[in-house]
Amino acid sequence: MQRLYPPPWTPELPLAGLYLEQPLPPEPAQGAWLYTNFVTSLDGRISLDHGGGCRIPGSIANDRDWRLFQELAARADCLITTGRYLRELAAGCAQDILPLGAEFDDLRRWREAAGMPAQPDVAIVSASLDFAIPPLLREQGRRLWLLAPREAAAERLAAHRRAGAEVLPYPGGEQAEGAGIRHALERLGYRRIYSVAGPQLARTLIAGGALDTLFLTVRHRVIGGAAGSFETLIEGAPLTGSQAFELRWLYLDPAPEGAGQHFARLDATPAARRG
Ligand SMILES: NC(=O)c1ccc[n+]([C@@H]2O[C@H](COP(=O)([O-])OP(=O)(O)OC[C@H]3O[C@@H](n4cnc5c(N)ncnc54)[C@H](OP(=O)(O)O)[C@@H]3O)[C@@H](O)[C@H]2O)c1
Numbered sequence: 001m002q003r004l005y006p007p008p009w010t011p012e013l014p015l016a017g018l019y020l021e022q023p024l025p026p027e028p029a030q031g032a033w034l035y036t037n038f039v040t041s042l043d044g045r046i047s048l049d050h051g052g053g054c055r056i057p058g059s060i061a062n063d064r065d066w067r068l069f070q071e072l073a074a075r076a077d078c079l080i081t082t083g084r085y086l087r088e089l090a091a092g093c094a095q096d097i098l099p100l101g102a103e104f105d106d107l108r109r110w111r112e113a114a115g116m117p118a119q120p121d122v123a124i125v126s127a128s129l130d131f132a133i134p135p136l137l138r139e140q141g142r143r144l145w146l147l148a149p150r151e152a153a154a155e156r157l158a159a160h161r162r163a164g165a166e167v168l169p170y171p172g173g174e175q176a177e178g179a180g181i182r183h184a185l186e187r188l189g190y191r192r193i194y195s196v197a198g199p200q201l202a203r204t205l206i207a208g209g210a211l212d213t214l215f216l217t218v219r220h221r222v223i224g225g226a227a228g229s230f231e232t233l234i235e236g237a238p239l240t241g242s243q244a245f246e247l248r249w250l251y252l253d254p255a256p257e258g259a260g261q262h263f264a265r266l267d268a269t270p271a272a273r274r275g
Contacts, residue, residue, distance in 0.1 A: 124144070
Protein backbone atom coordinates (compact mmCIF):
# COMPACT_ATOMS: atom_id res chain seq x y z
CA MET A 1 0.00 0.00 0.00
CA GLN A 2 1.17 3.52 -0.73
CA ARG A 3 -0.18 6.71 0.72
CA LEU A 4 -0.60 9.19 -2.14
CA TYR A 5 -2.40 11.92 -0.20
CA PRO A 6 -1.87 13.80 2.01
CA PRO A 7 1.89 14.21 1.47
CA PRO A 8 4.44 12.90 2.02
CA TRP A 9 4.08 9.95 -0.37
CA THR A 10 4.61 6.88 1.80
CA PRO A 11 5.43 3.51 0.20
CA GLU A 12 5.00 0.03 1.67
CA LEU A 13 2.32 0.52 4.29
CA PRO A 14 0.61 -2.64 5.59
CA LEU A 15 -3.09 -2.86 4.74
CA ALA A 16 -4.27 -4.56 7.95
CA GLY A 17 -4.78 -1.89 10.59
CA LEU A 18 -4.92 1.00 8.11
CA TYR A 19 -8.44 2.08 9.14
CA LEU A 20 -8.16 0.81 12.72
CA GLU A 21 -5.48 3.09 13.98
CA GLN A 22 -6.32 6.32 12.14
CA PRO A 23 -7.80 9.02 14.35
CA LEU A 24 -11.41 9.39 13.26
CA PRO A 25 -14.18 11.86 14.15
CA PRO A 26 -16.08 12.84 16.10
CA GLU A 27 -14.23 15.09 18.52
CA PRO A 28 -15.63 14.86 22.07
CA ALA A 29 -17.54 18.13 21.66
CA GLN A 30 -19.12 17.10 18.32
CA GLY A 31 -22.27 15.11 17.67
CA ALA A 32 -22.25 11.85 15.78
CA TRP A 33 -20.15 11.06 12.74
CA LEU A 34 -22.07 9.20 10.01
CA TYR A 35 -20.11 7.44 7.29
CA THR A 36 -20.55 4.94 4.49
CA ASN A 37 -18.35 2.83 2.26
CA PHE A 38 -18.63 1.59 -1.32
CA VAL A 39 -16.51 -0.39 -3.74
CA THR A 40 -16.97 0.50 -7.41
CA SER A 41 -15.53 -0.35 -10.78
CA LEU A 42 -13.83 2.36 -12.85
CA ASP A 43 -17.14 2.79 -14.69
CA GLY A 44 -18.97 3.37 -11.42
CA ARG A 45 -20.80 0.05 -10.97
CA ILE A 46 -21.41 -1.06 -7.39
CA SER A 47 -23.55 -4.09 -8.24
CA LEU A 48 -24.73 -6.08 -11.26
CA ASP A 49 -28.02 -7.86 -11.86
CA HIS A 50 -27.39 -11.59 -11.99
CA GLY A 51 -30.99 -12.45 -12.82
CA GLY A 52 -32.11 -12.88 -9.22
CA GLY A 53 -31.27 -9.38 -8.01
CA CYS A 54 -28.17 -7.23 -7.80
CA ARG A 55 -24.89 -8.33 -6.23
CA ILE A 56 -21.43 -6.86 -5.86
CA PRO A 57 -19.58 -8.60 -8.71
CA GLY A 58 -16.54 -10.74 -8.00
CA SER A 59 -14.61 -8.63 -10.49
CA ILE A 60 -14.58 -5.71 -8.03
CA ALA A 61 -15.08 -7.35 -4.61
CA ASN A 62 -11.86 -8.57 -3.03
CA ASP A 63 -10.40 -9.60 0.32
CA ARG A 64 -8.36 -6.43 0.79
CA ASP A 65 -11.32 -4.10 0.39
CA TRP A 66 -13.38 -6.46 2.60
CA ARG A 67 -10.77 -6.16 5.34
CA LEU A 68 -11.04 -2.36 5.32
CA PHE A 69 -14.84 -2.54 5.23
CA GLN A 70 -14.66 -4.66 8.38
CA GLU A 71 -12.16 -2.30 10.02
CA LEU A 72 -14.63 0.55 9.47
CA ALA A 73 -17.30 -1.59 11.14
CA ALA A 74 -14.94 -2.20 14.06
CA ARG A 75 -14.86 1.56 14.63
CA ALA A 76 -18.68 1.86 14.72
CA ASP A 77 -21.14 1.70 17.57
CA CYS A 78 -24.14 1.38 15.25
CA LEU A 79 -24.60 0.04 11.70
CA ILE A 80 -27.41 1.12 9.39
CA THR A 81 -28.88 -1.54 7.12
CA THR A 82 -32.12 -2.00 5.19
CA GLY A 83 -35.13 -4.22 4.74
CA ARG A 84 -33.88 -5.11 1.28
CA TYR A 85 -30.53 -6.33 2.64
CA LEU A 86 -32.31 -8.62 5.10
CA ARG A 87 -34.52 -9.99 2.30
CA GLU A 88 -31.43 -10.67 0.16
CA LEU A 89 -29.69 -12.30 3.13
CA ALA A 90 -32.68 -14.60 3.68
CA ALA A 91 -32.65 -15.48 -0.03
CA GLY A 92 -28.97 -16.43 0.26
CA CYS A 93 -27.72 -13.72 -2.09
CA ALA A 94 -26.18 -11.11 0.21
CA GLN A 95 -22.64 -10.81 1.53
CA ASP A 96 -22.17 -12.33 4.99
CA ILE A 97 -24.22 -11.38 8.02
CA LEU A 98 -23.64 -7.82 9.16
CA PRO A 99 -20.06 -7.19 10.24
CA LEU A 100 -18.05 -8.00 12.18
CA GLY A 101 -17.62 -11.25 10.22
CA ALA A 102 -16.68 -14.55 11.85
CA GLU A 103 -13.19 -14.52 10.32
CA PHE A 104 -12.24 -11.21 12.00
CA ASP A 105 -11.41 -12.30 15.54
CA ASP A 106 -8.65 -9.72 15.76
CA LEU A 107 -11.18 -6.93 15.21
CA ARG A 108 -13.40 -8.23 18.00
CA ARG A 109 -10.36 -8.34 20.31
CA TRP A 110 -9.54 -4.78 19.23
CA ARG A 111 -13.04 -3.64 20.19
CA GLU A 112 -12.82 -5.44 23.51
CA ALA A 113 -9.51 -3.72 24.29
CA ALA A 114 -11.17 -0.38 23.40
CA GLY A 115 -14.01 -1.12 25.86
CA MET A 116 -16.59 -1.62 23.07
CA PRO A 117 -19.15 -4.44 22.78
CA ALA A 118 -18.09 -7.31 20.49
CA GLN A 119 -20.53 -6.22 17.75
CA PRO A 120 -22.03 -2.84 16.83
CA ASP A 121 -25.77 -2.36 17.29
CA VAL A 122 -27.95 -2.37 14.18
CA ALA A 123 -30.53 0.09 12.84
CA ILE A 124 -32.77 -1.27 10.05
CA VAL A 125 -34.47 1.25 7.76
CA SER A 126 -37.53 -0.07 5.96
CA ALA A 127 -40.79 1.25 4.58
CA SER A 128 -42.24 -2.15 3.65
CA LEU A 129 -41.26 -4.01 6.87
CA ASP A 130 -41.27 -7.06 4.63
CA PHE A 131 -38.29 -8.99 6.02
CA ALA A 132 -37.36 -11.24 8.91
CA ILE A 133 -34.77 -10.36 11.53
CA PRO A 134 -32.13 -13.09 11.66
CA PRO A 135 -32.01 -14.55 15.21
CA LEU A 136 -28.20 -14.41 15.12
CA LEU A 137 -28.23 -10.61 15.44
CA ARG A 138 -30.07 -10.82 18.73
CA GLU A 139 -28.01 -13.78 19.93
CA GLN A 140 -24.91 -11.63 19.43
CA GLY A 141 -26.23 -9.28 22.13
CA ARG A 142 -26.85 -6.32 19.83
CA ARG A 143 -29.62 -3.80 20.22
CA LEU A 144 -31.75 -3.81 17.10
CA TRP A 145 -33.57 -0.67 16.07
CA LEU A 146 -36.24 -0.57 13.39
CA LEU A 147 -36.87 2.78 11.72
CA ALA A 148 -40.37 2.35 10.33
CA PRO A 149 -43.12 4.63 8.97
CA ARG A 150 -45.31 6.07 11.69
CA GLU A 151 -48.35 4.61 9.90
CA ALA A 152 -46.86 1.09 9.56
CA ALA A 153 -49.19 -1.89 10.01
CA ALA A 154 -49.41 -2.79 13.71
CA GLU A 155 -49.15 -6.53 13.14
CA ARG A 156 -45.89 -6.18 11.17
CA LEU A 157 -44.40 -4.00 13.90
CA ALA A 158 -45.49 -6.53 16.52
CA ALA A 159 -43.75 -9.36 14.64
CA HIS A 160 -40.49 -7.39 14.49
CA ARG A 161 -40.76 -6.51 18.19
CA ARG A 162 -41.13 -10.20 18.99
CA ALA A 163 -37.94 -10.82 16.98
CA GLY A 164 -36.10 -8.32 19.19
CA ALA A 165 -36.47 -4.97 17.41
CA GLU A 166 -37.14 -1.71 19.20
CA VAL A 167 -39.26 0.49 16.92
CA LEU A 168 -38.42 4.10 16.09
CA PRO A 169 -41.28 5.56 14.02
CA TYR A 170 -40.27 8.15 11.47
CA PRO A 171 -42.68 10.90 10.50
CA GLY A 172 -43.56 12.17 7.05
CA GLY A 173 -44.99 9.24 5.10
CA GLU A 174 -43.48 6.19 3.41
CA GLN A 175 -39.87 7.26 3.10
CA ALA A 176 -37.55 8.21 5.95
CA GLU A 177 -35.51 11.40 5.59
CA GLY A 178 -31.76 11.40 6.05
CA ALA A 179 -31.66 14.03 8.78
CA GLY A 180 -34.42 12.18 10.67
CA ILE A 181 -32.45 8.89 10.58
CA ARG A 182 -29.33 10.65 11.79
CA HIS A 183 -31.03 12.54 14.59
CA ALA A 184 -32.92 9.47 15.82
CA LEU A 185 -29.63 7.56 16.21
CA GLU A 186 -27.82 10.57 17.69
CA ARG A 187 -30.53 10.91 20.31
CA LEU A 188 -29.88 7.29 21.31
CA GLY A 189 -26.30 8.29 22.06
CA TYR A 190 -24.52 6.73 19.06
CA ARG A 191 -21.32 8.57 18.08
CA ARG A 192 -19.99 6.57 15.12
CA ILE A 193 -22.74 5.46 12.77
CA TYR A 194 -21.77 3.36 9.75
CA SER A 195 -24.22 2.91 6.90
CA VAL A 196 -23.52 -0.45 5.27
CA ALA A 197 -26.62 -0.02 3.08
CA GLY A 198 -26.72 0.59 -0.63
CA PRO A 199 -27.56 3.33 -3.12
CA GLN A 200 -31.11 4.22 -2.03
CA LEU A 201 -30.10 4.86 1.52
CA ALA A 202 -26.95 6.68 0.38
CA ARG A 203 -29.21 9.00 -1.60
CA THR A 204 -31.51 9.50 1.40
CA LEU A 205 -28.56 10.42 3.63
CA ILE A 206 -26.85 12.72 1.12
CA ALA A 207 -30.09 14.45 0.09
CA GLY A 208 -30.78 15.08 3.78
CA GLY A 209 -27.34 16.54 4.44
CA ALA A 210 -26.80 13.69 6.90
CA LEU A 211 -23.67 11.97 5.53
CA ASP A 212 -20.31 13.15 6.88
CA THR A 213 -17.89 10.86 5.08
CA LEU A 214 -17.77 8.59 2.05
CA PHE A 215 -15.10 5.87 1.97
CA LEU A 216 -14.67 4.86 -1.65
CA THR A 217 -12.72 1.93 -3.03
CA VAL A 218 -12.23 2.10 -6.79
CA ARG A 219 -11.15 -1.19 -8.35
CA HIS A 220 -9.17 -0.53 -11.51
CA ARG A 221 -11.47 -2.49 -13.80
CA VAL A 222 -14.18 -1.56 -16.32
CA ILE A 223 -17.10 -4.00 -16.21
CA GLY A 224 -19.87 -2.50 -18.38
CA GLY A 225 -23.48 -3.72 -18.29
CA ALA A 226 -26.66 -2.73 -20.12
CA ALA A 227 -28.79 0.14 -18.77
CA GLY A 228 -30.93 -1.16 -15.91
CA SER A 229 -28.64 -4.12 -15.16
CA PHE A 230 -26.35 -2.37 -12.69
CA GLU A 231 -26.47 0.03 -9.74
CA THR A 232 -24.30 3.02 -8.99
CA LEU A 233 -23.48 4.80 -5.75
CA ILE A 234 -26.71 6.79 -5.65
CA GLU A 235 -30.09 5.65 -6.93
CA GLY A 236 -33.24 7.75 -7.08
CA ALA A 237 -34.42 11.17 -8.18
CA PRO A 238 -31.71 13.71 -9.06
CA LEU A 239 -30.33 15.60 -6.08
CA THR A 240 -31.17 19.26 -5.75
CA GLY A 241 -27.84 20.78 -6.67
CA SER A 242 -24.66 18.73 -6.49
CA GLN A 243 -23.06 17.73 -3.20
CA ALA A 244 -19.37 18.55 -2.81
CA PHE A 245 -16.87 16.32 -1.02
CA GLU A 246 -13.28 17.05 -0.05
CA LEU A 247 -10.50 14.45 -0.38
CA ARG A 248 -9.00 13.64 3.03
CA TRP A 249 -6.81 10.71 2.11
CA LEU A 250 -5.93 8.47 -0.82
CA TYR A 251 -4.10 5.13 -0.78
CA LEU A 252 -2.96 3.07 -3.77
CA ASP A 253 -3.12 -0.71 -3.53
CA PRO A 254 -1.16 -1.80 -6.59
CA ALA A 255 -1.63 -5.31 -7.96
CA PRO A 256 1.26 -6.19 -10.24
CA GLU A 257 -0.60 -9.34 -11.34
CA GLY A 258 -3.92 -7.69 -12.20
CA ALA A 259 -6.27 -4.87 -11.31
CA GLY A 260 -5.18 -2.64 -8.46
CA GLN A 261 -7.45 -0.32 -6.54
CA HIS A 262 -7.39 2.90 -4.61
CA PHE A 263 -8.98 3.75 -1.28
CA ALA A 264 -10.25 7.28 -0.71
CA ARG A 265 -11.82 9.07 2.22
CA LEU A 266 -14.02 11.98 1.14
CA ASP A 267 -15.61 14.32 3.68
CA ALA A 268 -18.80 16.22 2.88
CA THR A 269 -18.16 19.94 2.73
CA PRO A 270 -20.07 22.09 5.25
CA ALA A 271 -22.48 23.16 2.47
CA ALA A 272 -23.36 19.49 1.84
CA ARG A 273 -23.80 18.78 5.57
CA ARG A 274 -26.99 20.42 6.70
CA GLY A 275 -28.10 17.91 9.36
N1 LIG B 1 -20.51 -2.10 -3.97
C1 LIG B 1 -20.78 -1.72 -2.74
O1 LIG B 1 -19.91 -1.23 -2.05
C2 LIG B 1 -22.17 -1.89 -2.17
C3 LIG B 1 -22.43 -1.44 -0.87
C4 LIG B 1 -23.72 -1.61 -0.34
C5 LIG B 1 -24.71 -2.20 -1.13
N2 LIG B 1 -24.39 -2.62 -2.38
C6 LIG B 1 -25.44 -3.25 -3.23
O2 LIG B 1 -26.55 -2.40 -3.27
C7 LIG B 1 -27.72 -3.16 -3.36
C8 LIG B 1 -28.77 -2.68 -2.35
O3 LIG B 1 -28.29 -2.59 -1.05
P1 LIG B 1 -29.25 -2.29 0.20
O4 LIG B 1 -30.52 -3.01 0.04
O5 LIG B 1 -28.47 -2.50 1.42
O6 LIG B 1 -29.50 -0.75 0.16
P2 LIG B 1 -30.45 0.31 -0.51
O7 LIG B 1 -30.59 0.12 -1.97
O8 LIG B 1 -29.92 1.59 -0.07
O9 LIG B 1 -31.81 0.08 0.27
C9 LIG B 1 -32.96 -0.39 -0.32
C10 LIG B 1 -34.03 -0.63 0.75
O10 LIG B 1 -33.82 0.17 1.92
C11 LIG B 1 -35.02 0.69 2.42
N3 LIG B 1 -34.92 2.14 2.25
C12 LIG B 1 -33.96 2.82 1.58
N4 LIG B 1 -34.15 4.14 1.71
C13 LIG B 1 -35.25 4.28 2.49
C14 LIG B 1 -35.96 5.40 3.00
N5 LIG B 1 -35.57 6.66 2.70
N6 LIG B 1 -37.04 5.20 3.79
C15 LIG B 1 -37.47 3.94 4.07
N7 LIG B 1 -36.83 2.83 3.63
C16 LIG B 1 -35.75 3.01 2.84
C17 LIG B 1 -36.11 0.06 1.57
O11 LIG B 1 -36.46 -1.14 2.24
P3 LIG B 1 -37.91 -1.80 2.12
O12 LIG B 1 -38.00 -2.28 0.71
O13 LIG B 1 -37.88 -2.90 3.12
O14 LIG B 1 -38.91 -0.73 2.40
C18 LIG B 1 -35.38 -0.23 0.25
O15 LIG B 1 -35.93 -1.28 -0.49
C19 LIG B 1 -27.32 -4.61 -3.21
O16 LIG B 1 -27.27 -5.18 -4.49
C20 LIG B 1 -25.92 -4.54 -2.64
O17 LIG B 1 -25.13 -5.62 -3.08
C21 LIG B 1 -23.17 -2.47 -2.92
